[in-house]
Amino acid sequence: MTRVVELSGGVGGARLGRGLDSLDDVDLTVVVNVGDDLPIHGLYVSPDLDTMVYTLAGIEGPHGWGRADDTFIANTELARFGVDNRFQLGDLDLALKIYRSHGLAQGHTLTEVTDSVRAGFAIRSTVLPASDDPVRTMITTTDGSRLTFREYFVDRGHRDHVKKLDFEGDADANAAPGVIEAIDGADLLVIGPSNPPLSIWPILAIESIAQAVRRHPHVMAVSPLIGGRALKGPADVVMADLGLGSGSSAVVASYRGLIDTLVVDITDSDDARDIDGVNVVALETRIADRSNAATLARAILSL
Amino acid sequence: MTRVVELSGGVGGARLGRGLDSLDDVDLTVVVNVGDDLPIHGLYVSPDLDTMVYTLAGIEGPHGWGRADDTFIANTELARFGVDNRFQLGDLDLALKIYRSHGLAQGHTLTEVTDSVRAGFAIRSTVLPASDDPVRTMITTTDGSRLTFREYFVDRGHRDHVKKLDFEGDADANAAPGVIEAIDGADLLVIGPSNPPLSIWPILAIESIAQAVRRHPHVMAVSPLIGGRALKGPADVVMADLGLGSGSSAVVASYRGLIDTLVVDITDSDDARDIDGVNVVALETRIADRSNAATLARAILSL
Numbered sequence: 001m002t003r004v005v006e007l008s009g010g011v012g013g014a015r016l017g018r019g020l021d022s023l024d025d026v027d028l029t030v031v032v033n034v035g036d037d038l039p040i041h042g043l044y045v046s047p048d049l050d051t052m053v054y055t056l057a058g059i060e061g062p063h064g065w066g067r068a069d070d071t072f073i074a075n076t077e078l079a080r081f082g083v084d085n086r087f088q089l090g091d092l093d094l095a096l097k098i099y100r101s102h103g104l105a106q107g108h109t110l111t112e113v114t115d116s117v118r119a120g121f122a123i124r125s126t127v128l129p130a131s132d133d134p135v136r137t138m139i140t141t142t143d144g145s146r147l148t149f150r151e152y153f154v155d156r157g158h159r160d161h162v163k164k165l166d167f168e169g170d171a172d173a174n175a176a177p178g179v180i181e182a183i184d185g186a187d188l189l190v191i192g193p194s195n196p197p198l199s200i201w202p203i204l205a206i207e208s209i210a211q212a213v214r215r216h217p218h219v220m221a222v223s224p225l226i227g228g229r230a231l232k233g234p235a236d237v238v239m240a241d242l243g244l245g246s247g248s249s250a251v252v253a254s255y256r257g258l259i260d261t262l263v264v265d266i267t268d269s270d271d272a273r274d275i276d277g278v279n280v281v282a283l284e285t286r287i288a289d290r291s292n293a294a295t296l297a298r299a300i301l302s303l
Numbered sequence: 304m305t306r307v308v309e310l311s312g313g314v315g316g317a318r319l320g321r322g323l324d325s326l327d328d329v330d331l332t333v334v335v336n337v338g339d340d341l342p343i344h345g346l347y348v349s350p351d352l353d354t355m356v357y358t359l360a361g362i363e364g365p366h367g368w369g370r371a372d373d374t375f376i377a378n379t380e381l382a383r384f385g386v387d388n389r390f391q392l393g394d395l396d397l398a399l400k401i402y403r404s405h406g407l408a409q410g411h412t413l414t415e416v417t418d419s420v421r422a423g424f425a426i427r428s429t430v431l432p433a434s435d436d437p438v439r440t441m442i443t444t445t446d447g448s449r450l451t452f453r454e455y456f457v458d459r460g461h462r463d464h465v466k467k468l469d470f471e472g473d474a475d476a477n478a479a480p481g482v483i484e485a486i487d488g489a490d491l492l493v494i495g496p497s498n499p500p501l502s503i504w505p506i507l508a509i510e511s512i513a514q515a516v517r518r519h520p521h522v523m524a525v526s527p528l529i530g531g532r533a534l535k536g537p538a539d540v541v542m543a544d545l546g547l548g549s550g551s552s553a554v555v556a557s558y559r560g561l562i563d564t565l566v567v568d569i570t571d572s573d574d575a576r577d578i579d580g581v582n583v584v585a586l587e588t589r590i591a592d593r594s595n596a597a598t599l600a601r602a603i604l605s606l
Contacts, residue, residue, distance in 0.1 A: 042405035073374055077398035080423040091394045094401075095380035102345035120383040 001027045002301060005186040007130075007213075009033045009199025010048045011064030011232065012224050012287070013192025014055035016300075019293030020190075021056050021125045026301070028125035029182040030056075031209070033194070034110070035130075035137035035167055035202025036149040040087050041078065043097040044104055048199065049114060049129055050096065057121035058290070064232075067092045087154055111176045128182070130203040133173035137202045140164040142241070158234040162241040165197055170205035175212075183212040190300065191221035193285060195235040196254030197242055204258070213258050220261040220300065223251045226286060227267040247271060252278045263300060304330045305604060308489040310433075310516075312336045312502025313351045314367030314535065315527050315590070316495025317358035319603075322596030323493075324359050324428045329604070331428035332485040333359075334512070336497070337413070338433075338440035338470055338505025339452040343390050344381065346400040347407055351502065352417060352432055353399065360424035361593070367535075370395045390457055414479045431485070433506040436476035440505045443467040445544070461537040465544040468500055473508035478515075486515040493603065494524035496588060498538040499557030500545055507561070516561050523564040523603065526554045529589055530570040550574060555581045566603060 006017055008030050020028045033048045047065065054060040059068050070090025078085045089097060096117060103113040109132040118127045139152040141160035152158060183189055194200055204210045213219060228247040230236045239250040248264045248271035255262075255278075262280045264271050269282035281303060287293045309320055311333050323331045336351045350368065357363040362371050373393025381388045392400060399420060406416040412435040421430045442455040444463040455461060486492055497503055507513045516522060531550040533539045542553040551567045551574035558565075558581075565583045567574050572585035584606060590596045 041401050042408050043401070071374070071376055071394070073394035074377065074398045074401065077395050078402060080398070081402045081419055082423070083402060091374070091376035091397075092380050094377045094394075094397065095383070098344050098346070098377065098397075099381060099384045099386060105345050116384055120385070 001025055003027045003029075003185055003187045004190060004301070005029045005031060005182050005188075006190045006192050007031050007200055007203050008048065008052060008192040009194030010051040011055075013048075013194040013199070014052045014060070014064070015287040015293050016190070016192045016222060016296060017052055017125070018055050018058070018290065019287065019295070019297030021123070022290065022294045023297055023301070026297070029128060029178070029186070030125060031128050031130055031179050031182065031203060033130060033199045033202050035135050035199070035205075036153070037134070037136070038148065038150050040089060040097075041083065042101070043089075043094075044101045045087075045089070045097055046100070046110075046129070049127070050093070052127060053096075053114075053117055053121060053123065056123045056125060056127070059121075061090075066090050087150070109176075111178070126178070126182070128179050129176050130179065130209065131173045131206055132176050134169045135173045135202055135205060136168040137198060138166050138168050140166070158237075162197075162238050165201060165242070167202045167205035170202070173206050175206050175208045180208055180212045183209070183216060186216065187218075188301065189213065189216045189219045191219070191255065191259065193222040193224040195224060195230070195233055195238065196251055197238050197244075198233075198235070200254070218261075219259045220263060220303065221251060221255050221259045222285060222300070223248055223262060223264045223268070225251065225268065226265045231286070248280055249275050252276050252280070261303060263303070304328055306330045306332075306488055306490045307493060307604070308332045308334060308485050308491075309493045309495050310334050310503055310506050311351065311355060311495040312497030313354040314358075316351075316497040316502070317355045317363070317367070318590040318596050319493070319495045319525060319599065320355060320428070321358050321361070321593065322590065322598070322600030324426070325593065325597045326600055326604070329600070332431060332481070332489070333428060334431050334433055334482050334485070334506060336433060336502045336505050338438050338502070338508075339456070340437070340439070341451065341453050343392060343400075344386065345404070346392075346397075347404045348390075348392070348400055349403070349413075349432070352430070353396070355430060356399075356417075356420055356424060356426065359426045359428060359430070362424075364393075369393050390453070412479075414481070429481070429485070431482050432479050433482065433512065434476045434509055435479050437472045438476045438505055438508060439471040440501060441469050441471050443469070461540075465500075465541050468504060468545070470505045470508035473505075476509050478509050478511045483511055483515045486512070486519060489519065490521075491604065492516065492519045492522045494522070494558065494562065496525040496527040498527060498533070498536055498541065499554055500541050500547075501536075501538070503557075521564075522562045523566060523606065524554060524558050524562045525588060525603070526551055526565060526567045526571070528554065528571065529568045534589070551583055552578050555579050555583070564606060566606070
């Protein structure tokens with residue numbers, strides 16, 4: 001068994017997670033960003049944890065979030081009461097949100113509730129939130145506004161340029177139980193193809209996790225860029241905004257001092273060389289379906 | 304305009320409420336039992352308030368509770384996480400529960416949230432909870448157990464015999480804003496055809512409401528019994544258990560010192576006489592549809 005830990009944000013990281021999860025000789029632990037967690041109608045929504053769980057279970061929605069074949073009966077009805085229901089929660093998806101919110105209110109930790117959810121979907125890999133403590137990604141825009149994830153991403157469609165990120169609560173946040181042990185025991189630590197500043201930095205903002213990553217002998221990242229651009233979301237724009245440059249070198253710069261290998265897409269194979277001491281390797285990273293995911297996972301393991 | 308206040312429990316009271324609400328010359332305020340309110344999956348469920356709102360809106364479920372044509376997608380899915388989902392919450396119904404729970408968590412009162420819900424369903428009558436404070440009906444059974452409404456009614460199907468009732472929190476509970484003013488200003492105060500001990504006593508357990516009822520010059524009750532038996536639920540059994548006797552005289556005994564008139568069903572017209580100083584009148588009280596409800600409401604007003 002190869003013990004693999006993946007640090008992951010949402011869709012891209014979850015798809016790689018599914019590929020790794022599908023390999024019989026891999027014992028996978030995913031450590032998932034909780035910086036975007038937010039209350040919706042008083043329910044605890046964890047966009048990246050939910051995308052990960054649904055993707056590992058093979059029931060994710062067509063755009064990578066929410067559930068496949070969901071309905072929006074309750075969500076639509078909320079408008080009757082004047083509620084802003086643009087953050088669409090499907091009826092199947094609501095069951096998870098209700099279950100989690102209730103569990104947390106009863107005093108269970110996010111780690112405990114997440115493991116029950118994992119078991120409910122019969123997922124074999126271990127799914128851990130980065131922290132049971134609140135760590136919230138805050139986006140300061142070039143016009144000086146400091147926005148929550150919801151304001152920046154959902155309400156404003158990530159159209160603002162980013163001046164600075166901070167992760168509220170990071171100084172007081174501990175890694176969730178099992179995270180450090182999993183990283184320390186991993187044969188391979190992979191940072192998934194997620195938005196480096198917005199999805200991975202909030203994990204690394206927890207100092208004990210950053211230290212564990214730094215001391216790991218073999219850390220690989222998978223670039224979220226295809227042909228230098230984010231497949232979806234603002235990864236390329238945010239990295240440029242933050243002065244990290246563009247393309248593969250921006251990803252390397254985002255993970256300075258942390259990784260030894262960067263996997264880029266074959267469309268970026270011109271970058272397959274040493275960049276600032278990081279060995280850049282080109283593979284087919286676009287994950288359109290389950291078979292792609294497994295192929296990429298296998299290729300990564302063989303590096 | 305005739306100003307009418309109805310004190311009400313669930314299904315029967317709600318149906319009379321619909322009849323009164325349908326009369327153009329009636330200005331109706333319903334004061335609804337909250338003794339059965341309970342948390343389900345961390346959501347605030349108010350069985351009688353919801354039955355009242357849905358019935359006034361004409362969208363109640365076929366058994367008088369929940370919503371017509373609802374689906375149970377989220378409720379069914381909760382079982383995946385090992386959750387006891389026997390208390391069935393439909394998807395449309397969940398929207399109300401989520402909205403209310405969120406509103407209460409944000410610091411709004413039950414009265415405020417209920418009025419927003421009323422407005423959302425374009426109900427013209429005023430809908431008031433008996434109290435914004437917790438008053439919880441507790442059932443002590445003949446075997447000595449002290450059960451919550453959920454345990455007694457939902458989990459155990461009201462099969463226990465009742466030794467004693469108490470209404471936890473009643474001593475500290477205030478009438479909701481508007482309740483006393485509505486009763487004091489009413490031309491007619493009607494106690495709806497609800498379970499007297501289980502649904503109306505928890506309203507009267509709030510001392511300021513009991514006082515307002517006592518000082519009102521014209522208080523009428525509608526018996527929930529048809530041919531001496533409860534149409535549904537355990538009203539007849541509970542009254543007998545509590546030593547109040549049976550039939551119309553049990554209802555009179557339940558409201559001793561509070562009412563001057565009792566409306567009973569025509570199947571109980573043998574009781575249409577003076578019982579302990581209460582004038583008992585027989586009318587068709589079975590409310591099968593909207594037209595029955597309006598007819599009964601009109602007949603009650605003409606007494």
